[in-house]
Amino acid sequence: MVDESERAPSPEETLRLIERQRADTVRQLRGNPLLQYVPWGVAWAIGFTAYFLHYGLDGTPYAPITEAQALATLMGAQLVAGAVAAYGITKQSAQTRGDNSARGTMYGYTWFAGFLLMSVIAIRISPMLPPAEAGLVWAGASLLVVGILYMAGGAIWLDWRMFFVGAWVVAVDASGVLLGPGWHALLTAVLLGGGFIAAGLWFRRRP
Amino acid sequence: MTAEGSLPELDPVIHAQARLRVVSALNTLADGNEMAFPALKELLGMTAGNLSVHLTKLEDAGYVQITKTHKGRTPVTYVSLTKRGRLAFDDYTRAIRALLDTAGGN
DSSP, X not given: OGGGGSOOOOHHHHHHHHHHHHHHHHHHHHOXXXXXXXXXXXXXXXXXXXXXXHHOTTSSOSSOOOHHHHHHHHHHHHHHHHHHHHHHHHHHHTTEEEHHHHHHHHHHHHHHHHHHHHHHHHHHHGGGSOHHHHHHHHHHHHHHHXXXXXXXXXXXXXXXXXXXXXXXXXXXXXXXXXXXXXXXXHHIIIIIIHHHHHHHHHHHHOO | OOOTTSOOOOOHHHHSHHHHHHHHHHHHSOTTEEEEHHHHXXXXXXXXHHHHHHHHHHHHTTSEEEEEEEETTEXXXXXXEXXXXXXXXXXXXXXXXXHHHHHHHO
């Protein structure tokens, strides 16, 4: 084999080689950030822009988009994003077997449980509210689940970037809910939609 | 451990660059995790044949464990570092650092 005839690398080169291999491995096991962040960014940018145009900042719609159309736009975009993300997760989790995959499985079910409970609460509460406030409960609670699970994911995989992405979601969601439905949709479309697209591209460039 | 003043011996099984990369990659996984053969191949950019040869040498030394199994009907091979392999890698990096210190100290 070729390796036996290679020139012996210096200790510095050897340590650099080990470190580079470690970093490459971490990056590959973490999965492709373009598949993890960008699809959600695009979905929220489109979906919440539709909601923003429907609500308007002062309660007057900016475009003739009904609530049902805005909901369909957001849900459709999120379905596409979910499919792309699921493809990425499947590819990523096929790489290893063991405690890592058990972690991933439990984490996956946690997402499911979070959205299930959030939906139960919103279904119970939203009929008692005016339509715009009911929409805010759905959107605000969904992003609560997203933000917290990103922060928890950061803790599970010791990934500070994922943790800060989650903290960013929580901060934007809190500000939006305080300001009202129109602002929440605007902030989510721009800061989370645009933010996730930017994060995906940035994490790809600087792994 | 080496006697004072002498240079540490480098483990020849790990010292070959290709195998050092294999072991470094597998050492990144926490204990209790295995990497699928195709993922390791893609990560290292080696051919399947070349990687197999190196894995066999590492397996013969007791440094890696190779598990062949099935996922549905597709055969899958998983590779992991053994306890002995982890120790050998730790010893190797320690020896390299010692060499570096010796070189830097002169």
